[in-house]
Amino acid sequence: MKIKFFFGVTTILVLVAGAIYLFDYVYRIKENAQLSEMRTAMAALISSMEAFHNETGRYSDDFDTIGYSPEGSLRSKLYLKPKDVPLDILERIAENDRPFVGGSDYQILGILELGDREIVIKANNRNSEPQQITLSESD
Numbered sequence: 001m002k003i004k005f006f007f008g009v010t011t012i013l014v015l016v017a018g019a020i021y022l023f024d025y026v027y028r029i030k031e032n033a034q035l036s037e038m039r040t041a042m043a044a045l046i047s048s049m050e051a052f053h054n055e056t057g058r059y060s061d062d063f064d065t066i067g068y069s070p071e072g073s074l075r076s077k078l079y080l081k082p083k084d085v086p087l088d089i090l091e092r093i094a095e096n097d098r099p100f101v102g103g104s105d106y107q108i109l110g111i112l113e114l115g116d117r118e119i120v121i122k123a124n125n126r127n128s129e130p131q132q133i134t135l136s137e138s139d
Contacts, residue, residue, distance in 0.1 A: 038076035038110045061101035076112040092135040
């Protein structure tokens with residue numbers, strides 16, 4: 001009787017552990033897909049910014065002006081102006097990580113909200129590889 005109970009409990013524990021592992025695996029796949037979507041949207045925005053710059057010799061902080069309009073609804077948000085960034089996030093990023101557009105310079109910010117946390121990525125025309133920003137703790 002004790003052997004049956006032991007194997008029954010062991011089987012249940014193995015199944016629970018397997019379910020937890022599978023849930024975590026699926027969650028990470030979903031998170032990576034959403035992050036990839038944001039990086040793709042940022043690449044499209046950068047292409048639009050550069051095409052507009054090639055035509056006019058300047059950058060613009062208006063999505064319509066540069067011809068950027070992503071298809072579908074994105075899970076992430078892209079920002080060209082600090083005033084558009086949610087205040088709680090703006091207060092938690094360094095001054096040099098904030099988005100801006102100047103005549104010959106720009107930095108864009110992408111924010112992906114994942115439940116109780118955010119992933120923030122910046123990209124600019126001086127560095128071709130987007131960089132993840134670590135947010136400071138909110139008080």
